[in-house]
Amino acid sequence: MPKINFITILDMFLLLLFILLLFRWILANSIRRKHRIHSQHGIDQEVIIEIGGIQQYLYIRGQNSSNPIILFLHGGPGTPMTPVLHKYQYGWEHDYTVVNWDQRNTGRTYFLNKKKADTIIASLSADQVVEDIHEVVLYLSKRFNQDRIIIMGHSWGTTIGSLFVQRYPELTKAYIGISQIVQLNDGAALMAAEIRKKALVQGAKKDAEILERLQKGLHDSLKATEAAVVKMYKIGKNYISYMSDSFAFLKAGAVSPYFSLRHLSYFLRKEKLQAPLSEYAIKHDIREQSSSYSVPVIYIVGQYDLHFKYLFEQYYPLIKAPYKNMISIANAGHNVMLDKPDQFSQALQKGLREMNKVTLMEH
Numbered sequence: 600m601p602k603i604n605f606i607t608i609l610d611m612f613l614l615l616l617f618i619l620l621l622f623r624w625i626l627a628n629s630i631r632r633k634h635r636i637h638s639q640h641g642i643d644q645e646v647i648i649e650i651g652g653i654q655q656y657l658y659i660r661g662q663n664s665s666n667p668i669i670l671f672l673h674g675g676p677g678t679p680m681t682p683v684l685h686k687y688q689y690g691w692e693h694d695y696t697v698v699n700w701d702q703r704n705t706g707r708t709y710f711l712n713k714k715k716a717d718t719i720i721a722s723l724s725a726d727q728v729v730e731d732i733h734e735v736v737l738y739l740s741k742r743f744n745q746d747r748i749i750i751m752g753h754s755w756g757t758t759i760g761s762l763f764v765q766r767y768p769e770l771t772k773a774y775i776g777i778s779q780i781v782q783l784n785d786g787a788a789l790m791a792a793e794i795r796k797k798a799l800v801q802g803a804k805k806d807a808e809i810l811e812r813l814q815k816g817l818h819d820s821l822k823a824t825e826a827a828v829v830k831m832y833k834i835g836k837n838y839i840s841y842m843s844d845s846f847a848f849l850k851a852g853a854v855s856p857y858f859s860l861r862h863l864s865y866f867l868r869k870e871k872l873q874a875p876l877s878e879y880a881i882k883h884d885i886r887e888q889s890s891s892y893s894v895p896v897i898y899i900v901g902q903y904d905l906h907f908k909y910l911f912e913q914y915y916p917l918i919k920a921p922y923k924n925m926i927s928i929a930n931a932g933h934n935v936m937l938d939k940p941d942q943f944s945q946a947l948q949k950g951l952r953e954m955n956k957v958t959l960m961e962h
Contacts, residue, residue, distance in 0.1 A: 623854055631856035634689050638662045650734045656707035661696030667749060668739050669695045674754030676876035677869045679706035682858035683851040687936040690944035700735055703728055704872045709865050723875040725759060732763045736770050747772035754778050758883055768893035776898045778907050778933050782884040784817045786910040787828050793909055794831060797838035806834050821877040828906050841903035843932045895922035895958055897950045901931035922957050926950055
């Protein structure tokens, strides 16, 4: 048997790694160059400011800095969307200045405060994050001379976003909830029940039994609930046409001009870094808050975001606001803007135009 030359294998591996990294660098820089802000009044800026006693990271982009501000609150807890914004955000930037913020102990904000991460965990709470939003909004309002800004939350971002807009309506122009959370375990239980109905119609008793066990086994653990939902989707693919791309975030991040490979280490620690917020998230129930809002509200849901959609559709009629609208994006799941970026962008801008028209007429 011929001997394997270990040096040759190592050299080939290093060469392949170099080629992949070079390919990534070329793609990332091509995206950055293509979408560089050239307009005279545009903005493309990374900002580090002190918020809540620590340094926090903002990334601000837009073709005209006098346009209305959208503050994007990412989900998770602890899943920054800055690495994947190139997949969906550019279309908004002609009419809005978009601010991405890596929340406390998340992404680039984590790296700015890495040595204090354990201390931050000890005091980490939803209330603290809502007050962080308050400080970010005050900074943006002052810097861009806008009394009110648009708050846009996705998933976990809708939990803290809805809390913020009810606490500080005077600073909020509108609230946009993408994949709005009502209650995570109740949403998962309803998802299991709905898929189970479809399974029973087709005589799939085994699938129905598994779904019933998953439904009854839900408890106060975000990680466990997320794992149960993944299993529900695997069964659900037999009864619905939608198939989520589990690697969408990874593929987008791999060629992102806004993501460095050194940031991968954050995701290895994410669960620990966000533990107090994960405990809060699994127990939080928006139905225990007031369902009245003093500002216009727009909700965007994916047709196949089954974990969140079914329960939110039951909750939506209870919401009272000066203006409200629920927009469904066909053939999209939980990460609506990644699944269907063009449809999402069109729906967002159309929704905001309609909102502005109605609120202007009322005034």
